[in-house]
Amino acid sequence: MIGDNTFVKEMNYKTVLDTIRTQRSVSRAELSRLTGLTRSTCSVICDRMLTQGIIIENGTIESTGGRPSIALQINNRAASVLGLKMMEGHIAAATVDLGGNIIIKHSQSIEPDLSSDAYLKRFEAFVTAIITQHNTAFPLIPMLGIGIGVGGRVSSDGVLLESSVLGWRNVALKQRLQERFALPVHIENDVNTFAIGEKFFGSGQLFDNFLCLSVGEGIGLGIVVNGKLLAGSHHGAGELGHTRVSYEPDSPRCACGKRGCLEAFASDAAVGQRYFARTGKKLGIDALLAAAEAGDEDARTVFSQMGTYLGIAVSSLVNLFDPEAVIIGGERTNAASHFMKDLRRAFEENTVYDLAREVQLIVLEPSNDEWIRGVAALAIGEFFSQAKRWGQ
Template identity: 35%
Template sequence: MAPTRTGSKRLLHDLNQSIVFNLIMEHQAISRIKLARKSGLPASTITKIVGNLLAAGLVLEVSADESSGGRRPVLLSINASAGYVVGVRLREATITLTICDLQCNSTYTRECSYQPGTAPQQVITIMATAIRDLVAEAGLTMQQIFGVGIGLSGLIDSARGLCRVSTILGWQNVELGPALERQLKIPVRVDNDVNTLSIAEHLFGQGREADNFLLVTIGRGIGMGIVLGGAIYRGSFGGAGEFGHMTVDVRPDAPLCNCGKRGCLEALASDYGIVRTALGTDPGHAIEDAIVNLIARAHAGESEIVAIFRQAGITMGIAIANLINIFEPSHILIAGEGLRAGDLFLEPMRQTIPRHTFDARDDIELLICPTSDDLWARGAASLILHEIFQSPIYEDEEALALDDLVSQASKAQKHHKK
């Protein structure tokens, strides 16, 4: 855990401002009186903070509440269009970009492509150009963009914006965040794409009410986001959650994984593993077409293909049962492109989980979360939004303080009015 900030007037100001902003966000519409009651802050402090947020355009006064007598109170609501963030999902040949408002609603999306194997610096330049074009197409200026969040597969040092290794992209030690910041001149945050999706689910999705949950993604690979105590757990060096590379088959001739090892969960239960088992060869960039074709063959009644999906589902069920035994989360969210196989994969997975959990646990919710490239990009955008909403009690030189955002929003509004 990061060290806590030492006591100071600035810390108290930031903390109070964060409490007020988050209460308005949580309740969507709330009066000043209720803000004071729920926050425990004096009315004078509420008045000052709300005044700053209103002046910056981050908060709006909206329609009045029902009154029990006397003057009806004016309600406060987050101004979702006070500023925007850009989310980017980076894959081996495509870049999905989306602009999100302050409530993580996607307002404008586009996709661009590049040749697999393109040098990292060229990809970063392509990304910077695509972001500028996207912002212009949406009728916005870069001054209205609070930051850019990027999600990609691999081991990511989020504190440094460094891609330590991504087997899918073929990258090693690429300073993605700093390089893009130099081109765009706005904050850039980078994380493993499953972590970004987990943050979005925790802030805005099915994990909103859960402090402890796991998000398992199934597609070309298998990943996991870990939310403990309401925060993403990244491990000591950013590599936590590489669920797909746990060894589940120790035979010398176990299936080969993309990472170069044999017997990984990913080599048996991912789209890649299923296709390779069925076809006996690495599908390369044609994996999406190949898995769609196999699903069609299974639905057409080819028993051998059905059996491959079933075995993959059983293997995944055992792996998820082990997660339950280790973490005891309240929820497990299942997401990713692998869901398109439906009950060919999911039903054997569901049947297997209770057989391998300690004490046959049945009180843990298993939630299926359909995803799209747009949703992954929204997840990346939530990296910036998470910093807006997070408590300021921890030291983090890279984090955006809400106080800085108030200043940014004020400048952006003045610039937009010109």
């Protein structure tokens, strides 16, 4: 890693931009104090950003005995990105401004069991329609990039190496879509976008080391170390669901074919199976949750068992990573009241030292839009880190 004046300039630019973004509204003098750069340097950098239009001056901040300062803010409406989530039989999308605010949401269903090429043809038509509509409705908010979340392993150059959800292997998504739309395209594993979104917009802004646990149909993990996503050297990091948690030969069989996977203990399907084993009744996860809400003791028990398994898994993760926080999201946070108590207990019982007291367990509110800030952060983050060169 080497550097010169340009390197320094870009680094300081990025620091100032990040500071304005995380502070939301801040003066040049305050920027100088927060970053350690001199007031003159901050002035020069901010002038550049004002010229670019990436920030705006927004009124004055009342004086504390001297000249009042000028509030600087990210110009959220300077640009937008398109965030998408690829699922089997369904594509979700949203246009989002630089502040992460949703402009318009879109949705498109797709026939199941399509080839990747047929799927992508429909995908491209969908995206084209959104972009056209956006450019008509908001001609002053240029669309700068596309962020896509997908279940599976995605290489750093945007090849979907394998996706069990979509049933694809080795699809050069990024290259194809980038050529098609002439826009920067960023693709990531969906759980990783969760972590990226938390780092950029969510509670992860406070932490440099944290874990994002996604619970629901599968069990996923996004890892942030030293402020950066830990993707792994083959982009396969964070495979928690198929970690073997039982060495017993008769442990439950997982969908992946192996035995003893965490998903065979704590996923939606596993919860349903344990309920079936207790009662002989087959219930979907929503019905099961309703039963637990209604006071069904068997349903409550299987959810609390799920909490215990997850708690042990979290304790193992905390023993390994010693993070500042563990953020729990995913669809099944709507059952948090039925599993968090046991999760927390098992976590505390199985964590070494007294880390359990120091690590924050954060449960996100159940939301259908959680994924949006992930894919938006993916594209916006990339744009911001390139912005130093914008308009040159």
